[in-house]
Amino acid sequence: MATTTEHGSTTSLTHKLELRSTYGPVYREVLKSPPRDCNSSEIPIINLRNMSGTLQDRQAIAKVVRDTAENTGFFYIRNHGISKETVTAALKQAQTFFSQPAEQKALVSQEYSDFHNGWARRRTTHVSPSESIDHKESFTFRYDPKYDPQQEAGDVVPEDVKKWLQCEEFVWENTGHLPNFKQDVLAYWQMCLTLSRNMIKIFALALDLPEDYFKEVVTHPGSDGVLNYYPKNTAPSGEAIDVGIGAHTDLQCFTLLWQDNVGGLQVLTKDGQWIKVPPIPDTFVVNIGDFLMRLSNDRFKSTVHRVYNYAEEDRYSMPFFFGFNFNEKCSVLPSCTNENNPPRYEPISCGEWVRIRIQKAQI
Secondary structure (H helix, E strand, O other): OEEEOOOOOEEEOEEEEEEOOOOOOEEEEEEOOOOEEOOOOOOOEEEOOOOOOOHHHHHHHHHHHHHHHOOOOEEEEEOOOOOHHHHHHHHHHHHHHHOOOHHHHHHHEHHHOOOOOEEEOOOOEOOOOOOOOOOOEEEEEOOOHHHOOOOOOOOOOOHHHHOOOOOOOHHHHOOOOOOOHHHHHHHHHHHHHHHHHHHHHHHHHHOOOOOOOOHHHOOOEEEEEEEEEEOOOOOOOOOHHHEEEEEEOOOOOEEEEEEOOOOOEEEEOOOOOEEEOOOOOOEEEEEEOHHHHHHOOOOOOOOOEEEEOOOOOOEEEEEEEEEEEOOOEEOOOHHHOEOOEOOOOOOEEHHHHHHHHHHHHEO
16 A cells, blocks of 8 residues: 655555465565554444353354454453452462562573473563564463363373373472462463353354354363563653564464553454553453464454553563364364355364474574
8 A cells, every 4th residue: 555645656545464374474565654542343242141141152252353353353351259358369470470680580480391381581572573572571381280270180182182292390399489479360260261261162153053062172271370560661652662563473273361551462454554452450351363263264464463562660461272182183163164155274283283383483
């Protein structure tokens, strides 16, 4: 897209954004105009109050979810069941962890991990080649069946599941000096896991499937807990440091995001316009991930987003990434294909999908 000035010269209204994908670079034309506020039709607030009610109640929620999943792929949820006390306790632990000296955080450095668990220093990932190296710190941990509220004492983890598990106990052992860190962070993770197992039923209904369709592939799901810290940034907005995390799509089925009141999350519309997704008290942001888009044969949209880190105070967020059992090889869903719309993708396991993508983001 270009425009002609009064002197006859041509000025481009867009720039090319390079994105990493499993299959190599992908490019989008992005408007150079400043990000604008989102509106309620683009990113609606969905009330989950009746999610534990009747099937008809859940079908009504699923209809609203379907409408936004087929468009922006982003929405807020309210009355989600995760208590303020649980969120506040986890946030305080995140603030405590990241305020430590570097040598203390380094006790759980991702350098000791085979699966990117633990602490990642600033500027160790580069999600978007068109933007700066990511200016954030993070603490990451993976699904561990012994902390799963759905697992009971004596439950045996199947061998084909066990070989895909990526949990590592050092992240808890080496943060033992922080009072209640493990307890508070896992309590938040457990509530996110429970909510996600209920949300996947809503997504099944939204995809014209029985609500228990995914039950057997979320017994030991990909469910990554992450604490993010974006240091305050008072540099001019043109500085590369402004990108807390560059433009990307999420990998698994969907993401639950709690964000503090600082803001910075932006979503790229299909028209190439960045829109702001401001914090709304007592809500989570939900967005579709690549794997669910793939299973839906591109019916649901995994939308590009980023954190534009330009604020005079520190920002914290606590995303939870939910997917299927990593050992399960999944195909395009039968409700998303027909004679005129055959499957666009070959079967692949969620674990293999994630492994390939994560490799591409490291530097």
